[in-house]
Amino acid sequence: xxxxxxxxxxxxxxxxxxxxxxxxxxxLSSSVGSLKADISGKHNDYSTGGAISKNATVxxxxxxxxxxxxxxxxxxxxxxxxxxxGLYFTKIKMPTQNAALMTDDGxxxxxxxxxxxxxxxxxxxxxxxxxxxxxxxxxxxxxxGLYNFKVIDKVMPDTIFDKIMPYVGLxxxxxxxxWYKSYFxxxxxxxxxxxxxxxxxxxxxxxxxxxxxxNENYNVEIEHAKHKFHADAFRSFNINGSDAEFSRTSINxxxxx
Numbered sequence: 001x002x003x004x005x006x007x008x009x010x011x012x013x014x015x016x017x018x019x020x021x022x023x024x025x026x027x028l029s030s031s032v033g034s035l036k037a038d039i040s041g042k043h044n045d046y047s048t049g050g051a052i053s054k055n056a057t058v059x060x061x062x063x064x065x066x067x068x069x070x071x072x073x074x075x076x077x078x079x080x081x082x083x084x085x086g087l088y089f090t091k092i093k094m095p096t097q098n099a100a101l102m103t104d105d106g107x108x109x110x111x112x113x114x115x116x117x118x119x120x121x122x123x124x125x126x127x128x129x130x131x132x133x134x135x136x137x138x139x140x141x142x143x144x145g146l147y148n149f150k151v152i153d154k155v156m157p158d159t160i161f162d163k164i165m166p167y168v169g170l171x172x173x174x175x176x177x178x179w180y181k182s183y184f185x186x187x188x189x190x191x192x193x194x195x196x197x198x199x200x201x202x203x204x205x206x207x208x209x210x211x212x213x214x215n216e217n218y219n220v221e222i223e224h225a226k227h228k229f230h231a232d233a234f235r236s237f238n239i240n241g242s243d244a245e246f247s248r249t250s251i252n253x254x255x256x257x
Contacts, residue, residue: 019077019078020075020076020077020082021074021075021076021077021078022073022074022075023073023074023075023076023256023257024071024072024073024256024257025071025072025073025074025219025254025255025256025257026069026071026072026254026255027068027069027070027071027072027086027088027252027253027254028068028069028252028253028254029066029067029068029069029088029090029223029250029251029252029253030065030066030067030068030250030251031063031065031066031067031248031249031250032249032250032251033249034062035062035063035064035065035066035246035247035248036060036061036062036063036246037058037060037061037062037063037094037244037245037246038057038058038059038060038061038244038245038246039057039058039061039234039237039242039243039244040055040056040057040058040237040242040243041055041056041234041237041239041240041241041242041243042054042055042056042237042239042240043055043056043101043109043127043236043237043239044109044111044236044239045103045109045110045111046110046111046112046124047109047110047124053239054103054104054109055103055104056101056102056103056109056127056237057101057102057104058099058100058101058102058131059100059102061094061097061099061244062094062095062097063092063093063094063246064093064094064095065092065093066090066091066092066093066248066250067090067091068088068089068090068091068140068250069088069089070086070087070088070089070140071086071087071088072084072085072086072254072256073085073086074146074256076146076148077148078148078151078165079148079149079150080147080148081145081146081147082145082146082147082148083143083144083145083146084142084143084144084145084146084169084171085142085143085144086140086141086142086144086171086173087139087140087141087142088139088140088142088173089137089138089139089140090136090137090138090139090140090175090177091135091136091137091138092135092136092138093133093134093135094133094134094135095133096130096131096132096133097130097131098128098129098130098131099127099128099129099130099131100126100127100128101127101128101236108126108127108128109126109127110124110125110126110127111124111125111126111127111129112124112125113125131194131235132181132193132194132195133181134179134180134181134182134194135179135180135181136177136178136179136180136201136229137177137178137180138175138176138177138178138201139175139176139177140173140174140175140205141173141174141175142171142172142173143171143172143173144169144170144171144172144207145169145170145171146167146168146169147167147168147169148165148167148213149165149166149167150165151163151164151165152164152165152166160214160215160218161214161215163214164212164213164214165212165213165214166210166211166212167210167211167212167213168208168209168210168211169207169208169209169210169211169221170206170207170208170209171206171207171208171209172204172205172206172207173204173205173207173225174204175201175202175203175204175205175227175229176200176201176202177200177201177202178198178199178200178201179198179199179200179201179231179234180197180198181194181195181196181197181198182194182197182198182199182231182233182234182235183195183196183197183235184197184233184234184235184236184238193235194235199231199232199233199234199241200231200232201229201230201231201232201244202229202230203227203228203229203230203244204227204228205225205226205227205228205248206225206226207223207224207225207226208223208224208225209221209222209223209224209252210222211252213256217255217256217257218253218254218255218256219252219253219254219255219256220251220252220253221251221252221253221254222249222250222251222252223248223249223250223251223252224247224248224249224250225247225248225249225250226245226246226247226248227244227245227246227247227248228243228244228245229243229244229245230242230243230244231243231244
């Protein structure tokens with residue numbers, strides 16, 4: 001996917017025309033629909049009575065929403081190929097949910113079972129535990145290409161939609177930030193579990209989008225992106241960190257000037 005995107009951007013660069021226009025913009029974005037994330041990494045398994053690290057994954061973890069704002073820069077002709085650069089600040093929220101830690105063979109990680117208020121384990125159980133809410137705060141550096149189509153006249157005469165210009169785009173974003181409420185405790189019923197702390201994350205996303213420009217300065221887009229992040233250590237994924245993957249569909253609004 002990344003190779004295809006890079007090849008597409010190189011093609012766009014070779015097709016860029018004269019009479020390019022530079023436009024600055026203010027960017028707002030909000031995800032739509034349900035978002036689910038797979039979170040994976042090495043995790044301690046106590047099924048044999050001692051700690052053994054195994055690969056484990058939380059499948060279909062819930063994401064409440066992903067919202068962004070920031071600066072957008074476009075350099076494109078009225079019709080044809082152009083460039084797009086963005087510096088966006090994003091917040092991704094995850095609600096309280098049950099985390100079922102599955103191994104690569106389809107079984108569940110085994111962890112100690114506790115009674116409330118008792119720090120001494122009373123046995124073993126499948127690692128399906130209450131996972132408190134958390135959120136990621138990231139800075140995204142976006143680089144992409146656009147293709148502007150010919151303006152369509154008289155779509156809705158005498159309104160701001162009198163003339164619209166459709167366009168499509170592809171892009172890649174480098175992402176860095178922090179994942180908050182990442183605190184790990186060896187005791188799952190510790191009140192502090194998942195209520196404080198932060199861990200560093202880095203990663204990227206690839207996106208494709210389609211949009212319209214209307215009234216010269218306004219742009220509305222629908223974008224689909226695939227995210228891949230790595231966290232240094234998130235809660236009980238503290239052996240080699242954790243990897244998170246999810247897809248996002250968003251509605252974007254950009255005011256250009």
